[in-house]
Amino acid sequence: MAAAVEFAKSPAEVLRVGPGFSLASVDPQSTPGYTGNKADGKALLEAQDARLAELQEKLFAEGRAGSEKRLLLILQAMDTAGKGGIVSHVVGAMDVQGVQVSAFKAPTDEEKSHDFLWRIEKQVPAAGMVGVFDRSQYEDVLIHRVHGWADASELERRYAAINDFETRLAEQGTTVVKVMLNISKDEQKKRLIARLDDPTKHWKYSRTDLAERAFWDDYMAAYDLAFEKTSTDVAPWHVVPANKKWYARIAVQQLLLDALEGLDLDWPKATFDVAAERALVADS
Amino acid sequence: MAAAVEFAKSPAEVLRVGPGFSLASVDPQSTPGYTGNKADGKALLEAQDARLAELQEKLFAEGRAGSEKRLLLILQAMDTAGKGGIVSHVVGAMDVQGVQVSAFKAPTDEEKSHDFLWRIEKQVPAAGMVGVFDRSQYEDVLIHRVHGWADASELERRYAAINDFETRLAEQGTTVVKVMLNISKDEQKKRLIARLDDPTKHWKYSRTDLAERAFWDDYMAAYDLAFEKTSTDVAPWHVVPANKKWYARIAVQQLLLDALEGLDLDWPKATFDVAAERALVADS
Numbered sequence: 001m002a003a004a005v006e007f008a009k010s011p012a013e014v015l016r017v018g019p020g021f022s023l024a025s026v027d028p029q030s031t032p033g034y035t036g037n038k039a040d041g042k043a044l045l046e047a048q049d050a051r052l053a054e055l056q057e058k059l060f061a062e063g064r065a066g067s068e069k070r071l072l073l074i075l076q077a078m079d080t081a082g083k084g085g086i087v088s089h090v091v092g093a094m095d096v097q098g099v100q101v102s103a104f105k106a107p108t109d110e111e112k113s114h115d116f117l118w119r120i121e122k123q124v125p126a127a128g129m130v131g132v133f134d135r136s137q138y139e140d141v142l143i144h145r146v147h148g149w150a151d152a153s154e155l156e157r158r159y160a161a162i163n164d165f166e167t168r169l170a171e172q173g174t175t176v177v178k179v180m181l182n183i184s185k186d187e188q189k190k191r192l193i194a195r196l197d198d199p200t201k202h203w204k205y206s207r208t209d210l211a212e213r214a215f216w217d218d219y220m221a222a223y224d225l226a227f228e229k230t231s232t233d234v235a236p237w238h239v240v241p242a243n244k245k246w247y248a249r250i251a252v253q254q255l256l257l258d259a260l261e262g263l264d265l266d267w268p269k270a271t272f273d274v275a276a277e278r279a280l281v282a283d284s
Numbered sequence: 285m286a287a288a289v290e291f292a293k294s295p296a297e298v299l300r301v302g303p304g305f306s307l308a309s310v311d312p313q314s315t316p317g318y319t320g321n322k323a324d325g326k327a328l329l330e331a332q333d334a335r336l337a338e339l340q341e342k343l344f345a346e347g348r349a350g351s352e353k354r355l356l357l358i359l360q361a362m363d364t365a366g367k368g369g370i371v372s373h374v375v376g377a378m379d380v381q382g383v384q385v386s387a388f389k390a391p392t393d394e395e396k397s398h399d400f401l402w403r404i405e406k407q408v409p410a411a412g413m414v415g416v417f418d419r420s421q422y423e424d425v426l427i428h429r430v431h432g433w434a435d436a437s438e439l440e441r442r443y444a445a446i447n448d449f450e451t452r453l454a455e456q457g458t459t460v461v462k463v464m465l466n467i468s469k470d471e472q473k474k475r476l477i478a479r480l481d482d483p484t485k486h487w488k489y490s491r492t493d494l495a496e497r498a499f500w501d502d503y504m505a506a507y508d509l510a511f512e513k514t515s516t517d518v519a520p521w522h523v524v525p526a527n528k529k530w531y532a533r534i535a536v537q538q539l540l541l542d543a544l545e546g547l548d549l550d551w552p553k554a555t556f557d558v559a560a561e562r563a564l565v566a567d568s
Contacts, residue, residue, distance in 0.1 A: 101381050203345040207556055284494060
């Protein structure tokens with residue numbers, strides 16, 4: 001098998017949200033940093049699965065040995081953008097024992113009676129773990145802004161609270177990878193219709209999807225503002241063009257690989273006398 | 285590719301713990317109900333991954349649509365018996381979004397200040413989910429019996445409490461699959477030595493493994509008693525010979541497949557007018 005076509009430029013750089021960023025400047029159909037085609041992308045995804053799994057196991061092993069390192073992937077997107085596919089096809093390559101997926105839906109009455117970060121804090125990954133947030137604290141500055149459930153000053157409080165929260169996570173040893181999967185409004189229409197045309201997918205369709213779709217432009221504005229306020233050095237945002245599912249998957253895979261590589265992970269050294277222990281086992 | 289060699293007899297039957305069962309009667313090297321060899325077993329495992337994943341997705345989908353069905357796999361075993369391998373190689377075929385793995389280690393001070401089922405209850409799977417317990421409430425009648433941390437009357441209370449608890453789970457819609465992975469004492473020695481001979485596995489070795497190994501016969505007696513007291517009609521035990529990892533994996537896979545098949549799962553029907561919704565999306 002030929003070597004897989006790799007990224008020419010790192011997604012961590014080309015997809016990173018910097019000052020002055022605007023969603024309007026990104027083509028959801030594009031494949032930044034990658035010159036390969038769909039077949040190349042699929043081959044790359046598969047070729048890197050084992051590496052991703054090994055890095056995750058090392059992270060888990062270090063956690064057992066006392067390291068505080070952990071990883072948190074935050075996924076935000078409009079409906080049908082492919083969050084679920086990222087979790088099953090990218091994160092799914094890791095060992096399920098070391099991964100904790102948290103899907104944040106409409107808050108319960110109890111959750112609503114607390115500050116918005118209360119339910120989030122309970123789901124942050126423990127040392128050695130990979131946490132995945134399918135939606136997150138950002139709902140509280142996205143859907144809440146779009147529908148006016150929070151006023152301007154409350155939104156400002158939340159942006160600042162999120163930045164404080166993520167700074168604290170980073171100080172605790174958490175590498176935070178924030179990803180917005182960016183599909184076009186036309187692509188969403190195609191995917192919603194495809195769901196409706198497939199009886200095995202009807203359960204994924206909700207009439208509220210269509211209601212939220214009507215606020216598309218407001219959501220884009222809310223995302224742009226959230227990026228401006230919360231794409232920080234400790235926890236930058238990445239906007240991943242997602243009309244091509246295969247591209248979104250390799251881009252997120254590469255972001256995870258880069259994040260894990262950056263942790264300088266290794267198998268923990270034995271804290272006991274290996275030869276002595278081996279002799280004891282052999283005699284047992 | 286030739287069709288995979290399937291089980292000649294159902295593991296749910298041949299591995300089920302019935303009246304008068306004794307661990308001494310099971311050969312950990314055997315492959316009950318399966319006539320194929322290692323290569324056949326590996327091929328079967330892979331061949332059935334997609335079916336397992338589809339059933340799990342249907343379970344998840346039904347949960348979204350209001351069904352109370354859920355699945356709980358309880359794994360108990362001596363160290364190195366392969367619990368982790370079952371989770372990563374069998375459960376790992378399912379979508380990580382629909383699976384919740386809970387590893388029960390030595391209880392915290394807070395957990396100890398509650399009844400033994402307190403921490404267990406918090407980890408039972410929600411509707412539509414597959415829960416996996418890596419160790420479980422059974423530690424409280426196994427290690428506690430072996431080391432005399434609970435006296436005879438307290439152990440009796442716990443067996444009864446466990447049966448009440450599992451009956452309640454079943455009444456709530458939970459299918460409970462209880463598995464003890466059964467390795468021989470010699471096989472454990474080989475595996476402990478293999479861990480010590482591989483620096484990438486040192487983190488998996490604990491000096492307490494050797495201490496517990498010294499109580500092997502007491503553990504076997506504690507397991508036999510636990511089986512006698514808690515292998516019920518609603519939640520029977522299955523003892524899976526586990527010296528051959530490939531066999532243990534296909535046996536547990538088949539137990540999960542049978543459990544899920546028994547739930548008569550299907551894709552939920554749409555609760556909305558599909559054609560009308562499609563027209564609205566097309567116009568949006």
